[in-house]
Structure formats: C-alpha cells, structure tokens
Amino acid sequence: MPQEMESVIPLNMAKLKFGAGATQELGYELRMLGARKVFLVADPRLWDLGALDQVKEVIEGEGIGLRIYDEVHIEPTDVSLQAAADQARRVEFDAIVALGGGSTIDTAKAANLLTSYPGELYDYINKPIGRGAPVPGPLKPMIALPTTAGTGSETTTVIALELLDMRVKTGISHPHIRPTMAIVDPLNTLSLPPAVTASSGLDVLTHAAESYTIKPYNTRPMPTSPDQRASYIGANPISDLWSGQAVEWMGHYLRRAYFNGYDVEARTYMAMSSTFAGIGFGNAGVHIPHALGYPIAGMVRDWTYPGYDIERPLVPHGIATALPAPACFRFTAPTSPGRHARIAEWLGASTAGLSPLDAALELPGAIIRLMRDLRCPNGLSALGYTEADIPEMVEGAWKQQRLLVGSPRPVTKADLGRMLAESMELW
Numbered sequence: 001m002p003q004e005m006e007s008v009i010p011l012n013m014a015k016l017k018f019g020a021g022a023t024q025e026l027g028y029e030l031r032m033l034g035a036r037k038v039f040l041v042a043d044p045r046l047w048d049l050g051a052l053d054q055v056k057e058v059i060e061g062e063g064i065g066l067r068i069y070d071e072v073h074i075e076p077t078d079v080s081l082q083a084a085a086d087q088a089r090r091v092e093f094d095a096i097v098a099l100g101g102g103s104t105i106d107t108a109k110a111a112n113l114l115t116s117y118p119g120e121l122y123d124y125i126n127k128p129i130g131r132g133a134p135v136p137g138p139l140k141p142m143i144a145l146p147t148t149a150g151t152g153s154e155t156t157t158v159i160a161l162e163l164l165d166m167r168v169k170t171g172i173s174h175p176h177i178r179p180t181m182a183i184v185d186p187l188n189t190l191s192l193p194p195a196v197t198a199s200s201g202l203d204v205l206t207h208a209a210e211s212y213t214i215k216p217y218n219t220r221p222m223p224t225s226p227d228q229r230a231s232y233i234g235a236n237p238i239s240d241l242w243s244g245q246a247v248e249w250m251g252h253y254l255r256r257a258y259f260n261g262y263d264v265e266a267r268t269y270m271a272m273s274s275t276f277a278g279i280g281f282g283n284a285g286v287h288i289p290h291a292l293g294y295p296i297a298g299m300v301r302d303w304t305y306p307g308y309d310i311e312r313p314l315v316p317h318g319i320a321t322a323l324p325a326p327a328c329f330r331f332t333a334p335t336s337p338g339r340h341a342r343i344a345e346w347l348g349a350s351t352a353g354l355s356p357l358d359a360a361l362e363l364p365g366a367i368i369r370l371m372r373d374l375r376c377p378n379g380l381s382a383l384g385y386t387e388a389d390i391p392e393m394v395e396g397a398w399k400q401q402r403l404l405v406g407s408p409r410p411v412t413k414a415d416l417g418r419m420l421a422e423s424m425e426l427w
Contacts (some may be wrong), residue, residue, distance in 0.1 A: 018184045020264075074108070084108075146184060168396045205247065210281045292324040294320070
C-alpha cells in the first residue's frame with residue numbers, strides 16, 4: 001500500500017511576553033518557575049549599555065541567587081559552547097536566563113543541554129555531521145530575553161554553531177531545547193548598530209520567506225510515531241500566518257530601523273517580526289538559503305562585516321543566508337508562484353499585470369534592492385570567495401540534509417553550484 005502522508009500539524013511554542021518594559025517582569029516569571037539560583041548568560045557588551053545591570057537588579061530584587069557568564073562568542077563555535085558548558089558545570093543553578101542576541105541564546109541553550117545530561121556536542125549535532133542523538137528529556141527552565149531582532153532563537157528548538165575543524169556551520173535541534181519562555185522587550189534593541197540591524201533583519205527575511213515557501217507538510221510521509229516527527233514539518237496554514245506577517249512587517253520597517261535606530265515603532269515591529277518568524281520557521285522549517293548560508297559563514301577567511309565590533313573574520317548569519325537567497329528563490333519560484341509573488345509584494349515589488357511566474361520572479365530583485373539599501377556586500381565575491389570555492393561550499397551545504405529535505409523543488413549538487421555562481425555578484 002502507498003505510504004500514508006502527514007496529516008497532523010503540531011504547534012509548539014514558548015510562553016511569550018512582549019512589549020516595552022517587559023524586562024521588568026523577569027523576576028516575577030522566575031519566581032513563578034520556582035527559581036532560587038539562576039545562571040545568567042549574557043553578551044558582555046550589555047554592561048556598557050546598562051542592560052545587564054538592569055537585569056541583574058531585577059533578578060536579585062526577587063531574592064534569587066545569581067551567577068553571570070559573560071564570555072559569549074559572536075556566532076558560537078563548538079569550542080565556545082563547550083567553554084560555556086564547562087563554566088556552567090561549576091555552578092549550582094535551577095534556572096537559566098539568556099540576555100543577548102541569537103549567539104547568547106544559543107550559548108545558553110547549549111549550556112543547559114550539556115549540564116542537564118552527560119554527553120558531548122557531537123552526540124546531539126544533526127546527522128550526518130554528528131550522531132543526532134535525541135535529547136533524553138526536559139532541560140532546566142530557561143527564559144530568553146533577545147536584544148536583537150532577527151534570529152528568533154528565543155522561540156526555537158535549534159542551537160546553531162560553527163565546527164572550527166570542519167569549517168562548516170550546523171545545528172542541534174530537538175523540542176526540549178526550546179526556551180521555557182521568551183520575554184521580548186523592544187527597548188532592548190534600541191542600541192543595535194546599523195550593521196547588526198541589517199544582518200539580523202535579513203535573518204528575519206530568510207527565516208520567514210523560507211518557511212513560507214518550504215515543501216508543504218502534507219507532502220511528507222507520516223512518522224511511524226509522534227516522537228519521530230521532525231521539528232521542521234513543512235509549510236502549513238498555521239505557520240503561514242506567523243511567517244507571512246513577519247515578512248510584511250520586516251518589509252515595511254527594516255529600512256526605518258536601519259536608518260534611525262531610535263525609531264521605537266520600527267524597533268517594536270522588527271522585534272515582533274523576529275518573534276513571529278521564529279515561531280513560523282520553528283514549526284515549518286527553512287531550506288536552501290540556510291543550507292548554503294552555513295558553508296558561506298563557515299569558510300570565511302579574512303572578511304569582517306563593517307560595523308560589527310569584532311576583529312576576527314566573520315560573516316554574520318543573516319548576511320550568509322541573504323546573499324544566496326535571490327538565486328535560491330529564483331530556483332524555487334515555479335513550485336509556488338503565488339507564495340513567491342506575495343513575498344515580493346510584501347517587500348515592495350509591483351506585480352500588477354504580470355503572469356503568476358513572472359510575478360514570482362520579482363522576488364529576487366526585491367531582495368537585492370533591500371540588501372543594496374542596507375549597504376550589504378554585493379555578493380559572495382565581496383566576501384573574498386571565488387568560483388574555485390564553490391565545490392567546497394556545495395559539499396558543506398550538501399551535509400545540511402535536514403534543511404535540504406525541505407526544498408520544494410528537488411535539488412542536486414549541480415543546482416547548488418549554479419545558485420552559488422549566481423550569487424557571486426548581485427548588482
């Protein structure tokens with residue numbers, strides 16, 4: 001008999017509080033969780049901005065013990081995550097708080113995982129790079145307070161990391177990794193520099209657009225049991241609502257937040273779009289742009305994104321996924337022209353009078369115009385890559401089968417190579 005196809009849409013998400021000043025309710029929420037000793041993972045730059053002192057005061061104001069780890073690595077690596085876990089093992093705590101961007105939140109997730117259960121990162125890293133072992137059970141309660149608007153890590157089941165020896169980015173994914181709660185306070189994002197605003201905003205775009213165009217959930221085989229269902233189930237009517245709204249807000253407010261960081265309305269809607277995109281892609285998944293983005297970030301040699309306060313070579317995650325996105329969506333446009341066209345319209349493109357496919361093919365240009373306005377690098381060649389790097393990038397992307405399985409169009413290594421070649425120079 002033919003294999004039965006998926007018919008169930010699970011929606012799992014963290015408890016959420018959103019709004020200006022929501023940070024002040026952190027102590028209350030920790031008390032409701034019964035926390036007595038907290039391990040706070042924080043971006044060290046937040047000391048200078050006063051945000052870390054504020055959160056410290058809120059936690060200690062509830063009489064809760066506190067230990068702070070502030071050695072977070074931007075774009076975490078296997079080495080940096082292991083270092084955080086080693087520090088956490090030396091501390092007694094019953095709840096964990098993350099204050100910072102996606103790097104901080106992912107570091108806190110890893111520390112929570114590796115202190116809750118014995119094992120190494122490679123035990124949990126997704127196959128075929130790691131063993132892909134399931135997380136044995138629930139972790140300690142965790143509350144995430146994002147200070148950027150892009151990763152959506154406060155709502156997701158994923159830890160993203162770079163493997164230094166392999167020069168590739170990958171991930172760990174399991175429902176137990178999701179934070180217990182997200183407290184999203186737009187005021188915590190007002191100090192973001194323009195470059196970080198651009199990169200994190202483009203992360204919102206790729207998350208939401210990929211989850212909106214990913215292979216539908218009901219075209220996948222039904223799992224043999226509920227615990228075998230993948231975290232990323234594919235496009236579905238529920239995730240479409242979150243992802244579609246995230247793209248629309250991002251298209252309207254990202255440029256405003258980039259050019260005026262103190263535009264509170266723009267910052268509020270960017271924070272909301274980040275959270276919405278996190279819920280959308282955390283349920284549906286992402287596909288080719290993220291698969292290509294991992295080797296693009298992992299193979300960097302000597303390029304650093306201007307405006308980032310960091311000296312080592314770095315391609316921020318949002319830039320790494322956005323640069324190949326025009327070519328990727330050009331490739332996937334025929335699979336769902338209406339969805340691709342709607343994204344193009346949300347980004348400001350005019351599709352009136354065009355055929356469905358021609359309207360869909362307006363999306364690559366809309367993304368390129370946005371990146372150009374945000375003063376992004378104009379392609380992979382601007383990062384120092386050449387055509388000679390494409391084979392290694394293809395191999396790195398091909399290892400991301402947990403993402404490529406969601407491609408709405410069957411994709412080969414040759415297809416990935418063509419998309420990378422098209423991404424060398426965008427304008």
